[in-house]
Amino acid sequence: MDKTYTPAEIEAPCYNRWQSGGYFAPRADLPADAPNYCIMLPPPNVTGRLHMGHAFQDTLMDVLTRVHRMRGERTLWQPGTDHAGIATQMVVERQLEAEGKTRHDLGREAFIERVWQWKGESGGFISEQMKRLGAACDWSRERFTMDEGLSAAVREVFVRLYDDGLIYRGKRLVNWDPVLHTAVSDLEVMSEEETGHLWHLRYPLTDGSGFLVVATTRPETMLGDTAVAVNPEDERYKHLIGKTITLPLVGREIPIIADDYVDPAFGSGCVKITPAHDFNDYAVGQRHGLPMINVLTVDARIRSCPEIVGADLLAEPLPAHYVGLDRYEARDRIIHDLKQLDLLEKIDDHKLMVPRGDRSGAVIEPMLTDQWFVDLTREQQADGRPGGLAAITRPALDAVRGGSIRFVPENWSNTYYQWLENIQDWCISRQIWWGHRIPAWYDEAGRVFVGRTEAEVRARHGLDATVTLTQDADVLDTWFSSALWPFSTLGWPESTVALQQFYPTSVLVTGFDIIFFWVARMVMMGQYFIGQVPFREVYVHGLVRDRHGQKMSKSKGNVLDPIDLIDGIDLPALVAKRTAGMMQPQKARAIEKDTRQEFPEGIPAYGTDAVRLTFAALATTGRDVRFDLARVEGYRNFCNKLWNASRFVVMQCEGQDTGLGDAPVTLSEADRWVISRLQQVEQEVNQHIDTYRFDLAAQLMYEFTWNEYCDWYLEFAKPQLKQADEAAARGTRRTLLRVLEALLRLWHPFIPFITETIWQRVAPMALPEAERVESILARSFPQSDAGKIDPSALSAVEWLKQVILGVRRIRADMDIAPGKPLEVLVTQATAEEGARFERFAELLQGVGRINRVQILPEGAAVPEAALALVGSLQLHIPLAGLIDKAAELARLQREMGKIEAEMTKARAKLDAPGFAERAPAAVVAQERARLEQFTQALADLQRQKERIERL
Incomplete structure (x- = not known):
């Protein structure tokens, strides 16, 4: 073997041996009744790069895969990547932007070809990084959510759910990204606290008897108000319930309604209700049958004429000087106009949670749009067939409650229940081009036809070539295809050997943040289409945080790249990496300063094994990893x-x-x-x-x-x-x-x-x-x-270790050279221990450096010696001639002086006026613990000094 352990020299040859030897594929030499074991890799985005969360999760999955393979089980770790609709489209659109083009310049088909080209050139980077980490996936089976087989599975599921009455198209409120012009899921919305304002607006009562003051953080949406709500128990407003106000700037007459949703203590206790632009207001509007008035365009500008849903109202044009304004420009003009009309009561500073799209960074707008939904809430369909909660959601709840699926740690099952019990219909359509295009076609009259292909649609509905059909322009939410991952990757809808062997899979290893979006949906789809749960256990791991417990993020500049830990990175490159793309110079300088302090010489190359072992050693059940x-x-x-x-x-x-x-x-x-x-x-x-x-x-x-x-x-x-x-x-x-x-x-x-x-x-x-x-x-x-x-060998050698450790403690206490042979006098030894001293004489001499053991009879005089106890056994080491008495006393005196000085400092800090009251409790406790440690150490040295003085 080489004298030096050099990870960089051994890792690639090892991985090549495993991959070329076929060790990552399920073993073909096992008997038919051999146990099957399968893990599905949560498919990372095709745009992605290996980050600490991936490396942590992949390490744990790899440990399980290798263990079960070595146990003789037919083992499959199924790899693959997700097409990441929005993220991937953004990557390619940025490339086009650099060329002075947009996707509309290319057209849909050419743009999709361009994305596939990018995927072929750059889309497999994370898979290569996983190999650097040692991932024992069966790469010969690698899948992609847009490959031919998985795309067929997606179409099959959509058509079957539609035919079963569980997919519908409707106008509902969704998260809308006004930059990307698409609906986005809750997981793609990041809410952070920001400083804003609370505007208090006066809404005049229609009868001229006064006004109500409503408080809002979004004045621009008042153009779409359809009610003002008060709490039914609020004595201030009970007499006004049922009356109307005249909406300022618009002139629309809207009712005053009573609803428990209103918090009397917030603002004035009166809330403007805008069902088309707020999720809570939407729910209030549904309860009270209010119309929904959409006043914004897809890019969050004021419409020329509002879109009205849910009532036979005249869609009157909005005031012309607001039309076309961005929502924030409109906000400023509306506030100005209200102030001019003396309808602005006051403006308060206000902290609020602002939802932003994780891709665009734009503030998300609740938007009333036509979307496709999976029905997850109806107990029964109109024609009496089971549907909604009974068909999809209820079995997913029962699977965990009945023990078919077990969460580890078990407490995450409560999170799972909470989400499913409060579930809403699932918006599955996205207004982008990259993804699984919705298999629905429209004729010129607007009728919708769903099928796997246009040819199938025409055949099913008797539509000949004279009928013009146009396919729906939307694509499916990426979570729709990933919900099928456990069975689509195994060949469904075909009844493949792999599907028979490995479904249900054994365990899902995942973070808690996607229990809602992925885990539950896989359970729903698996049971509905296969009739079985997709996995037996769900191991939920924590998040990887930095050493201070902070979440790793680019904005904080505390991100670590697992490949940098493996290969090493010098300080300038690390600083450049952490500050790349920082728009604020002051923040970039702060991150650079922190990086230089924490990594003054950069990060050395630790190798893959050390990084993996760190992840495994930190993987306490369900807790975040520092x-x-x-x-x-x-x-x-x-x-x-x-x-x-x-x-x-x-x-x-x-x-x-x-x-x-x-x-x-x-x-x-x-x-x-x-x-x-x-x-x-x-x-x-x-x-x-x-x-x-x-x-x-x-x-x-x-x-x-x-x-x-x-x-x-x-x-x-x-x-x-x-x-x-x-x-x-x-x-x-x-x-x-x-x-x-x-x-x-x-x-x-x-x-x-x-x-x-x-x-x-x-x-x-x-x-x-x-x-x-x-x-x-x-x-x-x-x-x-x-x-x-061998119990006797265990007992005897543990005893031998304690004897040697006892002698070593004396050596350390007395500052006796480790290699100096010692004589040990033994008292209170049993007959068995005496025999052990004889049997282990060679090891006591070779390992313990014990030259001679003398077992003294009971009552024999023992010279001045250092003592160690092993149970009731007493080990005495005569100190005469072993140490320089004067030099040792001088050394001990110096050590005691140092400790006394530290004790004086600690006492002074603790006795300082106000220290115990003002300092954090943890700091005070730490200082008291230090003083206790110093006190104990001083007492030990004092006893040692007294023993030496007696020599």
Whole structure:
């Protein structure tokens, strides 16, 4: 083995071996009744790049995939990407903009061709990055939500739902992006608190008896008001319910209504109701049968004539001097006009949540538009057939309540229930060009016909060539196609072998933020079209945050790129990356300053395994992950420790008899101890993986590898390898190799590259010819064997460790050189412990540097000595001649002086007037804890000083 562990040199060869060897595909050599295991990769956007959330999630999925494959299960990790309708269209439109063109210059067909061209050239970047992370997906089965097979599945689902009465077209209120000119889902709307205003407007009572004051954050929408609402219990306004006001600037007479939605304590207790421009107002309007008046165009400008829905009202033109104005320009002019008419009561500063499109950054406008919807709310359709909640939503609720699907952690099931129990119909249409075009056609009279193709529509409805049909221009919401992902990727609607084998899938690994938008919809669609749940378990992980607990975002400049952690990045490049695209120079300078402080030398190359192990070790159930580079550094050191320990084992065993033949083998107690501990670790690791406690599995293996195998067993092995008894030496070599080989298999799903590389050197010496394979991935995942656990060896070696640790504590306390041989006097030893001292004499000398052990009879005098306790056993180390008394007392005095100075500072801070009251509680507690630590350390040094003075 190379002297130095160099991740960059081993990772690509390992991945090439796995991929070329077909190790990522479901094993074809398994019996027909072998268990099946399947994970669906949540399809990342085709425009995407690997970020920390992807890397975290992909690491956990890869661990599960590799474990189950090594357990002998027919395993599939299904990869693929989402066409990301809005995001992808924006990317290509920006390219056209740089060329001085728009998509309308190209036309729809040419634009779509341009998007496919971009996808072919740049759309697979995230898949390549996943390979850098070690993802063991079956890339031969990679799918794309716009590929031919998945597109056919989308059309099939749309047509069937339409035929079943569960898809309809209607005019409803949706999130509207006035820049992209499309409806967007709630997930594509980011709401953040911003500083705005609350305008208090006077609405005159029609009878001339006064006015009502309404408070609003969006005065421009008053042009579409259809009522003023008050709380029915508000004594101030009860007498006005049923009367009308005359809408200022427009002159429309609108009613005063009573509704519990109104909070009497907000503003004046009177609320303007604009059903076509506010979701809450829309609900009020539905309850009271109010008309909906849309006063905005698709780009959020004032219409010349309002669009009226829900009432037979005359659509009178809006005041001409507002027409064509942007909504904010109209706001300013409306406020000016109201002020001129003395109808502006006051303006207050106001904090409010402002919804913005995550792609365009534009403020989202609730807009009344014609859209396609999936009906998720009706219990029964008009003709008596089951539909809505009974057909789609109810089974999705029952699947979790009945235990067919289990959430991990279980509390996320409550979030799932809450959303489904308060569900609204799903708007599935988008007004863009890139995506699955809605399979609906219109004739010249506006009648709608739905079918898989235009030819099918004509055949189903008897429409000959003389009837002109025009396909709907909208495309489907990307969540519609991704809701089919668990079965469409497996070949549905065909009854493929893959669909039979891997559906339902085993587990979905996902973040909590898309339980609403993706998880529940997959359950609905899976049960409706396949008759089974899409997965048995849903493992919900937390978000990756920075080391301070802040959400990573480009605007905060705290984003880390997992590839940069793997390969390393210098400081100038890191600063440039974090400040790229920053429009505010002051903010860019602040981010640069923070970056230089946190990463003064940039980020070193840690390698993939250290990054993966960090993610796994931080994956506590359901909690957000605080990602700290200090942890990555620590796990990089662990990988180095594993490499060096393995190199030692290889050097000791290469060219030697490692017990593979017929020669006798004797196992020492230390050999039997480490084999026993391995069995215990294997059992617990398997349990932790099965319960998705990746953190506990990683911690357990870390402690066993570093503390027990490397720090203890390798030290025990060194003297054993030198003994004359060849059978015993052979037993130690065999144990060294076989425990290491099992340990590498145990670690492999977590740190695949280093384990594969080391295993290639270890396996030929550790395994008989019949068990040798080409890759560690073809070996089995370790399973505990209770028959290999030796309780007596466990007990004896744990006792031996405590004896050695007791002696080491004395060495540290007395500042005795680690290599100096010591004499140990023992009192209160049992007969069994006396026998152990004899059996372990060689290890006590070689590992503990204990030259001589003398067991004193009961009542024997003990010279002045340092004492350590191991249970009731007492270890005495005579100090005479071991230390320079004067020098040691002087050293202790210096240490005590330093501690006393720190205690004085801590007391002064705690005693300072007002410190305990003004400082944060955590700071005060920390200072008190420091003082307690100093006090304890001083007492320990004082006792040590007194012992030395007695010499």
